[in-house]
Amino acid sequence: MSYSKKHTLDPTNWIELHSDYLYNYTISRINNHDVAKDIIQDTFFAALKGKDNFKGNASERTWLISILKRKIIDYYRKINSAKGKAEVRMNFYSDGEREGQWIEERVPSTWDAEVEKDIENEELSKAIEKCLGFLPEKYAIVFRMKTIQQFETEEICNELAITSSNLWVIIHRARTQLRKCLEDSWFKN
Template identity: 45%
Template structure:
């Protein structure tokens, strides 16, 4: 039996109730996965895998973060694994030379007249216009290949460092920058085409 001094220093494990995870965090994790995967079935599978991994690692959860944060970190790793597996075939097709030749003049290196960036004419004080542009941007993002969307969202939505993204997705720095370049060119072209 412990004496009073020993009881003071006994560290209690944080209480975690896996039976309530789906109820408490299911919608949040599904929304998180959908914002990065854009495929309902895959997002659902990844959330289920997250809950399963959480159950398997429950003894390792020390309570240094909130349960929701811990589960989100597991989901982020599941998403990275998903794109890592898909990136091998996607990387074989990456080459920026066509885009450079298509959008830029070969002699001067400047934008071609047809592809020169135009002003969007966005009135930032007009919430309807901002909402419409956001809707069009989401449609353009949905058209991106999965790996491109993942790299773009990790960089510009999750605000991760380029080196970390390369490590997570097993990309070389050159592949990362080619993907970012192609993504930005595609988004710009899509926005200019669809924004009146």
């Protein structure tokens, strides 16, 4: 039986060798520079603390990423359970006789016929960015991962420790709020 070479850790080189990689990994999931910076700092600290647990079976980077993944889940859990956040207003009656039907003032209104051409407009990206900023963070993270970074559903579910039905509810709510925001700021006649 052959043994592959054991990997070793060298914390003095971590920043130089891995900080860009860890940062890119984080920022493509959590689109906030300061938060991403804090998360990778926590990752390096946790790695240092736990370096005696490193068995050398995986590379240094793989090991750091496994710690980072847990930090990202922790962060998502934290914001997911944060109280007092404004909930997204939905388009439908949630109970009573009209449950599941459109609330009158939320019925889609017709948009300017020129909107299709507007897609090339640079200003539209700014409007989208702004509307994304109004989303509760837990919705923005999932929406971005799915729509902008185009992760597979399964991957997002694993990385944020949520179920796929949970994911689709979040996507639905995020798109509902974005739609309303863009309708008001961009598409309305």
